[in-house]
Amino acid sequence: MIENTQPAPNGARQVGREACIATWIEIATTPGTHFDLEDVVVAGDRAIIRWRYWWGEGESNSVRGVNLMRVQEGRIIEAMGYVKSS
Numbered sequence: 001m002i003e004n005t006q007p008a009p010n011g012a013r014q015v016g017r018e019a020c021i022a023t024w025i026e027i028a029t030t031p032g033t034h035f036d037l038e039d040v041v042v043a044g045d046r047a048i049i050r051w052r053y054w055w056g057e058g059e060s061n062s063v064r065g066v067n068l069m070r071v072q073e074g075r076i077i078e079a080m081g082y083v084k085s086s
Contacts, residue, residue: 003080005065011081020079032056038064045071053083 002020004011014023027033038050047069054062065083069076 001078005081005083020076030055047071 002014002023004014004023006012014020033053033055036052036054038052039048040050041048047067049067049069050064051067052062052064056062063083063085065081068078068080068082070078
Protein backbone atom coordinates (compact mmCIF):
# COMPACT_ATOMS: atom_id res chain seq x y z
CA MET A 1 0.00 0.00 0.00
CA ILE A 2 1.12 3.53 -0.81
CA GLU A 3 -0.58 6.65 0.45
CA ASN A 4 0.55 9.43 -1.86
CA THR A 5 0.77 13.14 -1.02
CA GLN A 6 -1.83 14.20 -3.60
CA PRO A 7 -4.64 14.98 -3.99
CA ALA A 8 -5.10 16.90 -0.75
CA PRO A 9 -6.16 16.43 1.93
CA ASN A 10 -5.67 12.65 2.22
CA GLY A 11 -3.79 11.62 -0.93
CA ALA A 12 -4.50 8.76 -3.27
CA ARG A 13 -4.09 5.21 -2.02
CA GLN A 14 -2.58 2.49 -4.19
CA VAL A 15 -3.00 -1.09 -3.07
CA GLY A 16 -1.22 -4.11 -4.50
CA ARG A 17 2.18 -4.72 -6.01
CA GLU A 18 1.40 -3.57 -9.57
CA ALA A 19 -0.31 -0.34 -8.48
CA CYS A 20 2.56 0.51 -6.11
CA ILE A 21 5.27 -0.19 -8.70
CA ALA A 22 3.41 1.91 -11.30
CA THR A 23 3.29 4.82 -8.85
CA TRP A 24 7.02 4.62 -8.06
CA ILE A 25 7.90 4.36 -11.76
CA GLU A 26 5.85 7.46 -12.55
CA ILE A 27 7.52 9.44 -9.74
CA ALA A 28 11.06 8.20 -10.47
CA THR A 29 10.99 8.70 -14.25
CA THR A 30 9.37 12.13 -14.55
CA PRO A 31 11.84 14.14 -16.70
CA GLY A 32 13.65 16.97 -14.92
CA THR A 33 12.88 15.75 -11.41
CA HIS A 34 14.92 14.07 -8.70
CA PHE A 35 15.00 13.32 -4.98
CA ASP A 36 17.77 14.24 -2.54
CA LEU A 37 17.91 11.93 0.47
CA GLU A 38 18.29 13.95 3.70
CA ASP A 39 18.04 11.36 6.48
CA VAL A 40 17.02 7.76 7.17
CA VAL A 41 16.12 6.29 10.56
CA VAL A 42 15.39 2.56 10.88
CA ALA A 43 13.72 0.99 13.91
CA GLY A 44 12.86 -2.68 13.53
CA ASP A 45 10.47 -3.09 10.59
CA ARG A 46 9.89 0.66 10.21
CA ALA A 47 11.82 3.46 8.55
CA ILE A 48 11.56 7.24 8.43
CA ILE A 49 13.00 8.76 5.25
CA ARG A 50 13.39 12.54 4.93
CA TRP A 51 13.87 13.86 1.40
CA ARG A 52 13.66 16.88 -0.92
CA TYR A 53 11.94 16.52 -4.31
CA TRP A 54 13.12 18.83 -7.11
CA TRP A 55 11.38 19.73 -10.40
CA GLY A 56 13.67 22.62 -11.37
CA GLU A 57 16.47 24.93 -10.24
CA GLY A 58 16.30 26.74 -6.89
CA GLU A 59 14.45 26.03 -3.67
CA SER A 60 11.19 27.47 -5.04
CA ASN A 61 11.13 24.44 -7.38
CA SER A 62 11.33 21.88 -4.61
CA VAL A 63 9.45 20.51 -1.65
CA ARG A 64 10.66 18.70 1.46
CA GLY A 65 8.90 15.65 2.76
CA VAL A 66 9.03 12.41 4.69
CA ASN A 67 8.01 8.83 4.00
CA LEU A 68 7.01 6.42 6.73
CA MET A 69 7.72 2.89 5.58
CA ARG A 70 7.13 -0.58 6.93
CA VAL A 71 9.15 -3.53 5.67
CA GLN A 72 8.37 -7.23 5.94
CA GLU A 73 10.68 -10.01 4.70
CA GLY A 74 12.83 -7.48 2.83
CA ARG A 75 9.89 -5.87 0.98
CA ILE A 76 8.15 -2.56 1.49
CA ILE A 77 4.59 -3.37 2.51
CA GLU A 78 3.45 0.11 3.53
CA ALA A 79 4.58 3.59 2.50
CA MET A 80 2.97 6.87 3.52
CA GLY A 81 4.31 10.14 2.12
CA TYR A 82 3.90 13.61 3.59
CA VAL A 83 5.15 16.98 2.30
CA LYS A 84 5.87 20.34 3.84
CA SER A 85 3.64 22.88 2.17
CA SER A 86 2.63 26.49 2.57
